[in-house]
Amino acid sequence: xxxxxxxxxxxxxxxxxxxxxxxxxxxxxxxxxxxxxxxxxxxxxxxxxxxxxxxxxxxxxxxxxxxxxxxxxxxxxxxxxxxxxxxxxxxxxxxxxx
Numbered sequence: 001x002x003x004x005x006x007x008x009x010x011x012x013x014x015x016x017x018x019x020x021x022x023x024x025x026x027x028x029x030x031x032x033x034x035x036x037x038x039x040x041x042x043x044x045x046x047x048x049x050x051x052x053x054x055x056x057x058x059x060x061x062x063x064x065x066x067x068x069x070x071x072x073x074x075x076x077x078x079x080x081x082x083x084x085x086x087x088x089x090x091x092x093x094x095x096x097x098x
Contacts, residue, residue: 005096008089015068015083016076018061024076031075040067040076 016022024035032043040059045052059078061067066083067076084092 008093010086012086013068013083015066018065018067019063026075028072028075030073033075035061035067035076038062040078042075044074 016024018035018038020038022035022038024033026033030045034041038061040057040061042055042057042059044055044057046055061078065078068079068083069075070077
């Protein structure tokens with residue numbers, strides 16, 4: 001019996017790896033964000049049919065965390081899944097071959 005893995009998703013996403021000096025501001029009509037002192041602070045407005053909500057969220061980050069830029073309505077997000085650069089993914093896959 002042979003071993004198989006799921007074909008890797010090769011979609012690339014824009015993002016940043018944060019460190020203690022990362023300082024980013026992003027603002028539009030849907031979201032206002034600051035990334036500073038290893039904190040992601042987001043104020044997000046959600047408009048729906050007959051309602052409007054505002055969420056104020058602070059996420060504590062660690063050096064090396066990856067933040068992805070999802071879209072204009074959500075801005076930067078801290079994904080639940082692990083994301084790496086393509087070169088790191090290639091190394092992991094090559095290790096599987098051995």
